[in-house]
Amino acid sequence: MSEESPHPRIDTSVPHSARVYDYWLGGKDNFAADRAVAEATAKASPGVVQGARDNRAFLGRAVRHIAAQGVTQFLDIGTGIPTQGNTHEVAQDAYPAARVVYADNDPIVMLHARALLKGTPEGxxxxxxxxLRDPDTILKHPDLLETIDLSKPVGLVIVGTLMFIKDHEDPFGLVARYSAALAPGSYLAISHVTADFAPKLVGASADAYNSEALAFTPRSGEQIMRFFDGYELEEPGLVPVFDWRPDAPVSRDPQDAGAYGVVGRKL
Structure with missing residues (x-):
């Protein structure tokens, strides 16, 4: 694609996590700075590309499961650049009148979202x-309040995003603020990078990925469980992301996993 920015507020010289992820998924909505980070990270940790695909597949399975429990409203934070199997596609396939709000901090994501993420006529x-670091802006936004009824259960989807929130930014407190706004019976779906399975590879990946402009923080399973205070985990609990309710039996080594996947129901 052209290296010219399609939007005046997009700085193509600075990498962004959504566009790096887009490159790993085979997308075209990325720039030289994003590709440089993506390729360096993949060289240091070749499994990162498969990990991105595993993460995307988890999103679809988690949304499908939540919709099967009767939840018809979803809030997807850290949307990423649209590709196949977006949250609204999965939810509205299960329930055509489902209502979905996407939130992301990258202007290029919203530029494409408004153009490409067209839902069903009923939804x-x-x-x-x-x-994500500004819960009030999202939770009190007129578009959210016109789309989602927070007095009823919501599926909160934060997939592949929380590792970009640094410890000093209090990721646990941020998720708790979103959770507090949800009605009982709501669901929380999270995937998160971890070094629990392959610390050397994930460490090499972080070294290649992290820079002044971009960084991620792997967290342990014990830390990730803190996001689910006040929730009851859905089976099979906290597992490698590719092992959460797979569509077919999985025979991969857990050491191939760079992330956990987990879904919980708010009590």
Whole structure:
């Protein structure tokens, strides 16, 4: 694609996690700075590309499971650049009248979202350009309040995003604020990078990925469980992301996993 920015507020010289992820998934909505980070990370840790695909597949399975429990509203934070199997597609396939709000802090994500994420006539899909670190902006946004009824159960999807929230930014407190706004019977779906299975590879990946502009923080399973205070985990609990309710039997070594996947129901 052209290296010219399609939007005046997009700085193509600075890598962004959504565009790096897009490159790993085979997308075209990325720039030279994003590709440099993506290729360096993949060289240091070749499994990262498969990990991105595993993460995307987990998103679809988690949303499908939550929809099967009767939840018809979803809030997807850290949307990423649209590709196949987006949250609204999975939810509205199960329930055509499902209502979905997307939030992301990258202008290029919202640019593509508004153009490409068209829902069913019966349902509704809204888009908010906002940062996970600012819960009030998202939870009080008029588009969210017009789309989602927070007095009823919601599926909160934060997939492949929380590792970009540094410890000093209090990721656990941020998720707790979103959880507090949800009605009992809501669901939380999270995938998160971990070094529990392959510390050397994940460490090499972090070294290649992290820079002044971009960084991720792997967290242990014990730490990830803190996001689920006040939730009851859905089976099979906290597992390698590719092993969460797979569509077919999985015979991969857990050491191939660079992330956990987990879904919980709010009590």
């Amino acid at each position: 509704r899909t809204s888009y908010i350009e906002a940062d």
